[in-house]
Amino acid sequence: MQWPTHEVSNQVPVLQDINLYSSDLALQDGLRMLPREGRDRELAALGAEIGSASFLELADRVNRLYPPVLEAFDRFGNRIDRVEFDAGWHALLTAHRRAGMQAGAWFAPGADAHLSRAAAWFLFGQVESGSMCPTTMTFAAVPVLQKESTLFRALAPKLQASVHDARDLPLPQKQSMMVGMGMTEKQGGSDLRSNSTVARPLAAAGRGEAYLLTGHKWFFSAPMCDAHLVLARTAQGLSCFFVPRWRPDGSKNAVLIQRLKDKLGNRSNSSSEVEFLDAWGLMVGEEGRGIPTIIEMATVTRIDCVIGSAALMRHALVQAIHHARHRLAFGKPLEQQPLMRAVLADLALESEAATHLMLRLASSLDRPEDPLERAWLRVLTPAAKFWICKRAIEFTGEAMEVWGGNGYVETGPMARLYREAPVNSIWEGSGNVMSLDVLRAIEKEPEGFALLMDTISAGAAAHPALAALHRRVGEALRLAPQELESNARRLAQDLVLLVQCQLMLQNAPAPMAEAFLASRLDAAHGRIYGALQASSAVQQAILERAWPSN
Numbered sequence: 079m080q081w082p083t084h085e086v087s088n089q090v091p092v093l094q095d096i097n098l099y100s101s102d103l104a105l106q107d108g109l110r111m112l113p114r115e116g117r118d119r120e121l122a123a124l125g126a127e128i129g130s131a132s133f134l135e136l137a138d139r140v141n142r143l144y145p146p147v148l149e150a151f152d153r154f155g156n157r158i159d160r161v162e163f164d165a166g167w168h169a170l171l172t173a174h175r176r177a178g179m180q181a182g183a184w185f186a187p188g189a190d191a192h193l194s195r196a197a198a199w200f201l202f203g204q205v206e207s208g209s210m211c212p213t214t215m216t217f218a219a220v221p222v223l224q225k226e227s228t229l230f231r232a233l234a235p236k237l238q239a240s241v242h243d244a245r246d247l248p249l250p251q252k253q254s255m256m257v258g259m260g261m262t263e264k265q266g267g268s269d270l271r272s273n274s275t276v277a278r279p280l281a282a283a284g285r286g287e288a289y290l291l292t293g294h295k296w297f298f299s300a301p302m303c304d305a306h307l308v309l310a311r312t313a314q315g316l317s318c319f320f321v322p323r324w325r326p327d328g329s330k331n332a333v334l335i336q337r338l339k340d341k342l343g344n345r346s347n348s349s350s351e352v353e354f355l356d357a358w359g360l361m362v363g364e365e366g367r368g369i370p371t372i373i374e375m376a377t378v379t380r381i382d383c384v385i386g387s388a389a390l391m392r393h394a395l396v397q398a399i400h401h402a403r404h405r406l407a408f409g410k411p412l413e414q415q416p417l418m419r420a421v422l423a424d425l426a427l428e429s430e431a432a433t434h435l436m437l438r439l440a441s442s443l444d445r446p447e448d449p450l451e452r453a454w455l456r457v458l459t460p461a462a463k464f465w466i467c468k469r470a471i472e473f474t475g476e477a478m479e480v481w482g483g484n485g486y487v488e489t490g491p492m493a494r495l496y497r498e499a500p501v502n503s504i505w506e507g508s509g510n511v512m513s514l515d516v517l518r519a520i521e522k523e524p525e526g527f528a529l530l531m532d533t534i535s536a537g538a539a540a541h542p543a544l545a546a547l548h549r550r551v552g553e554a555l556r557l558a559p560q561e562l563e564s565n566a567r568r569l570a571q572d573l574v575l576l577v578q579c580q581l582m583l584q585n586a587p588a589p590m591a592e593a594f595l596a597s598r599l600d601a602a603h604g605r606i607y608g609a610l611q612a613s614s615a616v617q618q619a620i621l622e623r624a625w626p627s628n
């Protein structure tokens with residue numbers, strides 16, 4: 079449109095109505111082991127739905143325009159402890175549910191159910207992150223609940239159901255359910271042994287018995303879930319409890335929502351503070367074994383953090399390349415400026431390596447009995463959670479900068495992607511805690527770790543720098559305990575780089591894989607995006623693969 083003062087020009091067309099799957103060659107290459115026909119049909123349909131203008135708008139709506147609101151009391155002053163959401167939030171949860179993201183892979187037979195789910199979840203994660211929280215927690219609760227046969231029999235149909243039932247009603251009246259988790263208290267989140275919430279048995283004590291919980295949780299995301307798995311202290315120590323929103327007698331359970339958190343990002347998701355006033359709960363798992371019980375859930379949520387961060391990177395990359403192809407500076411599109419091309423190509427390499435890592439990691443859930451896959455789950459889940467979630471913070475900041483000032487304002491997606499990134503690094507175990515967990519996993523599972531290192535060394539032999547990195551990991555493990563602990567981030571980083579290099583060699587075109595190895599294994603490359611030493615032709619090929627121009 080013509081304004082009286084000036085003509086609007088050189089603004090970039092909105093990127094919408096795109097197919098997030100068909101345009102992602104790295105994702106497709108990473109899914110080679112899935113039968114192509116069915117895989118392409120289903121994921122392409124989902125990729126088109128999630129990349130549609132209307133779906134993209136939902137993200138803005140639920141984060142910026144209509145975030146959730148706490149209604150603690152009704153108009154008469156009675157406590158109702160309810161969170162009200164925009165219709166867009168329910169549309170997002172409906173879409174997750176239709177695609178089976180909340181449970182399907184645990185129920186569906188099929189060799190690659192978790193891998194397929196990771197690919198679909200990666201598509202959802204590119205557009206709206208807040209709604210992923212309750213869906214991920216529900217998904218991660220399934221293997222814990224599966225071990226409680228009586229309880230699970232009643233819950234399974236509601237966990238599996240493909241409809242989203244938002245009604246605030248007792249479980250028997252609902253078609254489907256969501257599950258959250260409550261661990262973090264004011265005095266400590268990483269050190270869960272400091273939990274002070276207590277649970278008293280109503281009659282008999284022990285697994286499967288009913289208790290009353292008194293205390294609080296300082297972070298309690300998605301309080302509208304139909305139940306939470308909650309840590310509380312009994313005579314035998316910390317135990318895990320299934321705490322429903324409504325008691326079995328049909329009355330509201332005493333989980334009082336004190337406040338919603340006013341957060342940096344993830345604004346569509348209602349993270350709350352709660353208090354338990356003799357809240358009713360059933361013990362899940364063995365008494366006194368609450369941390370190992372709930373940590374099983376956390377392993378799965380951590381994998382979802384990796385998927386979510388890889389997804390943020392992918393969408394930030396696509397938006398950055400699109401912008402650079404259309405925006406002119408100094409007479410040429412930004413993409414044709416050599417330094418900008420180096421930045422974008424470097425981002426594209428990082429995004430592709432993150433994509434392959436998240437797929438490989440999630441696929442180990444499909445074969446948990448295999449010792450190598452168990453080692454992937456135990457050792458590489460915390461390492462990947464540490465590394466990919468941290469890389470996403472830098473990555474989304476760099477991609478935002480490609481948009482210049484427009485990236486920093488809320489009218490486009492870049493600011494939101496940037497604000498989303500840090501939470502994956504903080505929740506479900508922050509960076510240091512994840513790195514220390516890598517050390518613990520190596521100590522507890524030496525055979526699994528040795529197997530993992532052997533498979534990596536086989537691929538590393540042909541690449542001297544990769545072989546040197548492999549040796550460095552081995553050397554680090556011989557450090558004295560305190561020194562080893564202070565090197566835990568370095569070790570986690572090195573482990574991830576080792577597997578990412580391998581995955582790039584297996585999945586990416588050779589020049590891309592070589593560029594990834596050459597840059598990531600070169601100490602002089604540093605960690606700033608854009609220091610990539612690759613020919614202009616290779617950079618061009620990397621960008622064309624990352625976001626095909628037609």
Ligand SMILES: Cc1cc2nc3c(=O)[nH]c(=O)nc-3n(C[C@H](O)[C@H](O)[C@H](O)COP(=O)(O)OP(=O)(O)OC[C@H]3O[C@@H](n4cnc5c(N)ncnc54)[C@H](O)[C@@H]3O)c2cc1C
Nearest residue numbers: 259260261262266267268297298299349505506508510511
């Ligand atoms: C938006 C949001 C939603 C959340 N939702 C939930 C939820 O639904 N349920 C839930 O239970 N929790 C939830 N959390 C809480 C989250 O899991 C915790 O914040 C996180 O685990 C860190 O705990 P903390 O905040 O108590 O920090 P602290 O435990 O105090 O840790 C602070 C820092 O110290 C580091 N650190 C800790 N121990 C060591 C060590 N030994 N050596 C070196 N460094 C160390 C940590 O890595 C961290 O960087 C949520 C958090 C956020 C931000």
